[in-house]
Amino acid sequence: MLSIVQEEKISLLSDTVLYPEAAAFLRRLIYEQHSSPLPTAQIMGLLNIAHTSNYGQLRDYVIHQRDRNWPDSRRSAKVFYTELEKLLTQMQTKRLIEDFRLVTSGQNSQQAKQEMDELMAALALEFIQHLVAENMLLAEAQRNRR
Amino acid sequence: MSTYQEDTNYQLKRIREISNQVEIFYNEAVVLGDHAAHAFGGRSEHRSQMTGLETIANSTFKTSDVFDYVKKQTARHREWQQTYPDGGAPNDRFGERLLKQLQEDLAKKRDGIANRLSVGDKTDEDRLERRHIHLLLMREFIRKMVVQYEYASSSSNRRREG
16 A cells, blocks of 8 residues: 555656646647547546556556557557557656655565555556546547637 | 645745735736636536636645646536637637646746745655645636636626616
């Protein structure tokens, strides 16, 4: 279980790091890689998984979605999940320890793994919540332009 | 408890700084309140969206909760997408205009206050304090905007009824 200090730090990271990064992530996909916002059902499905699953299940879901045989008309979903998987992997293997400094030192390997999963689940949920809001806004803006 | 929370003198200075900023942005809050009244009218089902925004701002500890709420409301509801010809920015939609105000303009005011009060930005304690200042500014802005919204929409309702 995460400590109050870890939860407070995650909440601060959510505001100062994850919120702007989530907006930049989607804007890069849409404006630079010419992708489209995800359909509402897709993005809400991802949010639901992030709310109800542990990190391992969330990661499996993202990889499964990435590896699905998407038709050309749904290429944006493939791009989205490919980039999201890369981002989560980098967060887990590098930023969690080096940038975010959330990990408790002096734990045995089982405790460390469990803590890492809990931290990643919390960070991923924050990130995905911001993705949902930005995705909705960008999808509406696209509809409005048509 | 953080150093900032324990320092009564600092807290009094912060209150004064926030009050000064409220005086400065009051007119902007009024214009956005008028924009909201134009977009939402005084209908009760729409009024709850304004009070919902106020509730979120007053209850959360995260600035991004408020930004996400504004984004989602803007995407979902036609009223949040309405422009306002009389409000000085005829092409700007209500939700996007409010988001810019909260996210960018008040962030600049937060940084100004933090600099004047010598709040750094290197430690988590400093960042938490900066966030708290931002939240206090947002709460005040939204409060003033919603008051103006209520006033402007009740005035227009009275005119319609009269």
